[in-house]
Amino acid sequence: MYSRLNITEYVTIAGTVVVADDPHTCIDADRQLQKYLGGSKRISMSAASQVKIVFDEVDMSKWDELSLFLLVSGQATITVNEVDYELKGSRKFKQYLFDCSSFGKQKEIILSSVDGATLALFLPCVRSARIENIDKDILEALKDRLSIIDFKYPFQFELTADVAAGDEDLPLNDIADVPECAVLRMPDDLLVFTNDERSIEAGSVHLTEPLKTGYTAGSSIEVFIPVLTEHDDHDYDPVVLIMQTEFGRKLFSDEDIERYKNGQVIKRWLSPVFVAVAVDCKFADVVASLTRQLEASIDPAFSMILDGEIITVDVTDSMSILETEIGNNPRTTYTLEVAPQPVTVLKPEQNTINFEITSKGVNEIDYD
Amino acid sequence: MSVKIVGLESLIKGIDHLEHFPVAKMNKSRSKAFKKFMVDQVKSNSLYLRKLSPVTIALHGKDHPPMENTGGFTAAVRDRQEGDISVAGWIQESGRPRGAKIQWREIAALHITGYRVPLFGNKGERVRGYFAAHGIFFKKTTMYLEILPRDVLGRAYHQFELTGKDDEIIDKFFDNELKVAFGV
Numbered sequence: 001m002y003s004r005l006n007i008t009e010y011v012t013i014a015g016t017v018v019v020a021d022d023p024h025t026c027i028d029a030d031r032q033l034q035k036y037l038g039g040s041k042r043i044s045m046s047a048a049s050q051v052k053i054v055f056d057e058v059d060m061s062k063w064d065e066l067s068l069f070l071l072v073s074g075q076a077t078i079t080v081n082e083v084d085y086e087l088k089g090s091r092k093f094k095q096y097l098f099d100c101s102s103f104g105k106q107k108e109i110i111l112s113s114v115d116g117a118t119l120a121l122f123l124p125c126v127r128s129a130r131i132e133n134i135d136k137d138i139l140e141a142l143k144d145r146l147s148i149i150d151f152k153y154p155f156q157f158e159l160t161a162d163v164a165a166g167d168e169d170l171p172l173n174d175i176a177d178v179p180e181c182a183v184l185r186m187p188d189d190l191l192v193f194t195n196d197e198r199s200i201e202a203g204s205v206h207l208t209e210p211l212k213t214g215y216t217a218g219s220s221i222e223v224f225i226p227v228l229t230e231h232d233d234h235d236y237d238p239v240v241l242i243m244q245t246e247f248g249r250k251l252f253s254d255e256d257i258e259r260y261k262n263g264q265v266i267k268r269w270l271s272p273v274f275v276a277v278a279v280d281c282k283f284a285d286v287v288a289s290l291t292r293q294l295e296a297s298i299d300p301a302f303s304m305i306l307d308g309e310i311i312t313v314d315v316t317d318s319m320s321i322l323e324t325e326i327g328n329n330p331r332t333t334y335t336l337e338v339a340p341q342p343v344t345v346l347k348p349e350q351n352t353i354n355f356e357i358t359s360k361g362v363n364e365i366d367y368d
Numbered sequence: 369m370s371v372k373i374v375g376l377e378s379l380i381k382g383i384d385h386l387e388h389f390p391v392a393k394m395n396k397s398r399s400k401a402f403k404k405f406m407v408d409q410v411k412s413n414s415l416y417l418r419k420l421s422p423v424t425i426a427l428h429g430k431d432h433p434p435m436e437n438t439g440g441f442t443a444a445v446r447d448r449q450e451g452d453i454s455v456a457g458w459i460q461e462s463g464r465p466r467g468a469k470i471q472w473r474e475i476a477a478l479h480i481t482g483y484r485v486p487l488f489g490n491k492g493e494r495v496r497g498y499f500a501a502h503g504i505f506f507k508k509t510t511m512y513l514e515i516l517p518r519d520v521l522g523r524a525y526h527q528f529e530l531t532g533k534d535d536e537i538i539d540k541f542f543d544n545e546l547k548v549a550f551g552v
Binding site: 180181195196230234235237243244245246247274276278280282316317319320321325326327328329331332333335 | 415416417418419470474477478480481482483484485486488489491492494495509510511512514516517518519522523526
């Protein structure tokens with residue numbers, strides 16, 4: 001689980017600080033992901049400057065870590081929970097993790113620079129990557145990622161007569177192209193649900209609940225394509241469904257432990273998990289259309305945010321069944337290999353160790 | 369003046385031998401090893417496949433490993449030689465379980481994709497009827513019977529690679545040919 005910090009303002013405390021959108025400096029080259037994340041913020045700081053990053057208050061004790069991706073040119077200091085941490089210049093984005101479980105309620109972070117610095121800030125968030133939630137987190141992360149694809153149903157519909165609030169039937173042109181259990185998007189973006197009842201004579205589909213508002217004849221109606229996981233209610237048609245395909249694999253890869261010097265945590269990277277993404281619909285041509293849309297929107301290796309971290313997902317295989325073999329709906333399924341999951345395994349105490357060194361003196365020095 | 373390079377003749381002979389590397393034979397060995405590996409993994413329930421759903425457990429009257437009753441599926445998986453290429457996990461087009469309409473290769477595809485069957489309309493009523501005869505009743509509001517994917521061949525292939533079984537065969541062939549070619 002993770003939650004992005006909702007930054008409301010950048011308040012200059014000292015010197016000159018310029019904050020601008022920085023869509024060109026993004027941690028990830030994936031354009032879809034940039035669209036989703038909005039790129040990074042570029043923070044240009046003069047010498048002896050300070051800026052306060054203000055965000056909606058978060059009770060950080062409910063989370064494990066505060067996570068920030070920073071690209072730093074020059075030298076700067078970050079103040080979190082009234083403690084200063086030095087940020088050294090780097091050529092690429094570096095993740096900074098802070099054990100925030102004892103921070104309590106927070107609403108600001110302060111950046112300071114003595115000699116001036118330029119920073120790019122990306123994906124500030126609080127996160128809890130816990131082993132017991134891994135499988136579900138992966139499915140949810142994929143759901144978030146695939147939901148940014150604006151899937152379009154290949155047929156559009158219009159209301160053939162006026163409807164009023166309380167009506168349970170929706171008169172549409174070409175109701176044969178509307179599957180049973182479809183989710184319909186009304187002109188005001190409200191979603192309504194059809195069931196398996198329909199009136200061929202009246203040319204109308206039946207809704208699971210009465211309409212809350214009326215609409216005029218000619219209004220355009222779309223079939224909405226929900227992206228859901230196997231844990232959601234997914235009795236809809238069409239649907240993009242995300243499912244885990246294997247269970248019980250060992251979770252740890254012992255060799256892959258990442259240590260964070262400044263972040264005070266040790267992370268362990270887990271073995272890959274396989275997940276299936278199925279595009280399922282009563283109509284084979286709709287499956288074909290949605291399959292094309294999905295393939296046009298993701299690369300064979302694409303990125304997503306899992307518990308506040310950017311990870312790579314590989315599409316390893318795909319299989320289509322466009323025939324009804326045993327009464328089943330046509331479907332295309334992609335097999336995805338979700339690369340390791342970041343899990344914090346240790347948060348070592350930061351102790352100060354004092355060494356006492358006593359000089360014993362120098363008796364003799366040889367010079368060549 | 370003439371120069372004689374000691375060993376040149378045997379080097380040329382060795383390179384000539386390697387030009388006739390038995391690729392087809394090696395690939396056939398790999399696909400046969402995959403088949404054996406896959407069957408062993410299914411028997412020992414080592415593919416990390418999803419457990420049976422409550423509906424299947426009720427239908428079978430007991431819980432058991434997901435591929436315990438393969439009904440001849442693993443026997444239907446063979447290999448096919450196409451020149452130097454050997455297709456591992458190949459299933460004959462016309463092969464099908466005894467008395468069934470659906471073919472083995474269609475079953476294999478459904479294992480990979482998972483599938484769902486509508487529980488409404490005439491077909492849906494028949495599906496509800498079939499399960500009702502086994503004492504399993506779905507809620508009226510349940511619209512689809514979802515069968516989740518259990519990609520037997522895909523997971524077996526992944527394990528085959530991951531455990532180095534495939535590399536073992538390739539290494540064995542290379543070692544053998546190098547030994548014949550250069551005596552090393």
